[in-house]
Amino acid sequence: MVTLLRRPDAHRESVAEQPQRPRTTTWRRARNCWQLYLMLLLPVVYLLIFHYWPMYGLQIAFKNYNVVQGITGSPWVGFSHFERFIESFMFWPVIRNTIILHSYELLVGFPLPIILALALNQVRLRWFKRSVQMITYAPYFISTVVVVGMLVVLLDPRTGLLNNLLGLFGLGPLDFLSDPSYFRHLYVWSSVWQNLGFGSVIYLATLSSIDPQLHEAAIVDGASRVKRIWHIDLPGIMPVAVIMLILNIGSILSIGFEKVLLMQNSLNLSTSEVIDTYVYKIGLAAEVPQYSYAAAIGLFRSVVGLILLVIANQIARRFARSSLW
Known part of the structure; x- marks a missing residue:
């Protein structure tokens, strides 16, 4: 048996003889793929204009904003608007209504798309599966105004x-x-009817990625x-379900503003007045708009939602082994 020995520096010499590829700079990569960056430009501009630039106006929550003096010229008042909201008589009613309405919607609307996706995944008749998908998906594309109009027509007392x-x-x-006791049920179940089919799409996509050999082996085992x-x-869609649950918990103080406002009237305010409608009324619809006060309430809602999102993410990471980050 012959053993071939190689000098230690032979490999280095061979590597040195190979031509070095020129390093690709970021600008060169962007120039070579300018079409992709051009497509990315519009969403980035949209985010900068409508999501990041408005953050400049958040400072009016800490000021006594005056239209004449402007944002920079208005005097600072610190946390007085936040204290005013917490001490106001509307604080607990709007917080309670918002949490109850969102929790009710989460309790009903979160598991039903999962159940529908699991059921559709087991259907073998293609025509029946497509028919159910079309029937359940279609309401999602109906406008919120039209949905509320349908409720008004169907539930008219006369x-x-x-x-x-x-x-x-x-x-x-x-x-x-007009009955406050029916408002939450009407809001939640009409939302379930409208969003059930579309909400199951992501779970159906996740189920389609599960290895079919797992089912074949399970069938063989009886x-x-x-x-x-x-x-x-269920274990296959659990990571996605946990992420969706975290996002829903993070938005617990954010309710569909348009639908609540359209369904709201003077008789059901005891259960329909939520944070979003309250901010709209005092910040825009009032005879004397209170911009700073409304901005402070909106910022309070966003901060609480962020805290809940972080807490839910940490809990999911510890117990469900799945999280957003």
């Missing part, structure tokens, strides 16, 4: 379809939209369909 059906059973007409869903499908 001409509404639901009250006409109740009249057939001898039940008197009910004014659903696992039932329910056990395969429980031990294969």
Whole structure:
């Protein structure tokens, strides 16, 4: 057996003989892929103009803003607007209504898209699966104004379809939209009807990425369909579900402003007045707009949402082994 010995510096000499590739600078890469950067330019400009530049105006939350003096010329008042909001009689009602409404929507609207996605994933009849997908996806593309208009028509005390059906059973007409006890149910379940199908899209995409060999091995081992869903499908979509849950918890003080405002009236304010509608009324709709006070409430909501997002992310990282960062 012959052993070939090589000088230690032979490898270095061979490497040195190879031509060195010129280093590609950032500017050269951008010039070579200018089409991609051009496509990226519009979203970046949008973010800078509509998301980052408005942050300059957040300082009015700490000032007594005056239109004549402007943002920079208005006097500083510190945290007086935040203290005013916390001490006001509207603080606890709007916080309570916002948290209850969002928690109710999260409790109902979060698991239902997962259940729908798991059910559709098990359907083998292609025409039936596509029909269900089309029926559940379609309401998402209906405008919020149209959805509220449909609720008004269906629930009208005199001409509404639901009250006409109740009249057939001898039940008197009910004014659903004016009764505070019905507002949360109408808001949440109409949102579920509108967003259920579209919310299941991301889970269906995740289920399609699960290795089919796992199901084949489970079938060989005699696992039932329910056990395969429980031990294969659910763990497969759990990381995505945890991320969606974290995002929902982070926005617990942010409710769909347009829909709440459209469904709101003077009779159901006890349950329909949330932070977003309250900020709109005092900041824009009032006869004397209180810009600084409204900005302080909005900043308070954003800070609380950020804190909840960080806490939820840490809890998910510790217990579910999945997080946003």
